[in-house]
Amino acid sequence: MPSFDIVSEIDMAELKNAVDNANRELATRFDFRGVTASFSITNDVAKLSAEHDSQLRQLMDILRTNLIKRGVDARAMDPDTADQSGKAWTQTVKFKAGVDQATSKKLIKMIKDNKIKVQVAVQGEQLRVTGKKRDDLQAVMALVKGAELDQAFQFNNFRD
Numbered sequence: 001m002p003s004f005d006i007v008s009e010i011d012m013a014e015l016k017n018a019v020d021n022a023n024r025e026l027a028t029r030f031d032f033r034g035v036t037a038s039f040s041i042t043n044d045v046a047k048l049s050a051e052h053d054s055q056l057r058q059l060m061d062i063l064r065t066n067l068i069k070r071g072v073d074a075r076a077m078d079p080d081t082a083d084q085s086g087k088a089w090t091q092t093v094k095f096k097a098g099v100d101q102a103t104s105k106k107l108i109k110m111i112k113d114n115k116i117k118v119q120v121a122v123q124g125e126q127l128r129v130t131g132k133k134r135d136d137l138q139a140v141m142a143l144v145k146g147a148e149l150d151q152a153f154q155f156n157n158f159r160d
Helices: 012-028 055-071 101-113 132-146
Strands: 003-007 038-042 043-050 077-079 083-085 087-094 118-123 126-131 154-159
Touching: 003 043, 003 132, 012 055, 012 077, 043 055, 055 087, 083 126, 087 101, 101 118, 101 126, 101 132, 132 154
Parallel strands: none
Antiparallel strands: 003 126, 003 154, 038 043, 043 087, 077 087, 083 087, 118 126
């Protein structure tokens, strides 16, 4: 029986490359010359630091554009609130990986509402979709790609 998995993963190597590219771009920008601003990453959390909150927003834009250039979906970003400590502003950005329970419920409801003849099962942080026809599975893929959810999804393990 044909099946595939709906997952939400981030390529950590590309994430680190995007942060490195953002640091290089920051060194060449004229508006950040003489300003203490930087990016750093540990595990799946990026830390942005600058001298002013407007510069922090610019850093967020730089990071977002570099993520897009490296092929990492920017919807995976989960920024925390900006914190001020003396003269420095910092902000941490976590990256969502895995399909959480609320999102999986939304996906299952959306698939069932469209009356596509497939079965959806939750397996940890991924969803397994099985059906009798390959066309039904492709319809589910198109539906999930077109959905306006705050997360990027990939399709793995397609079996015919």
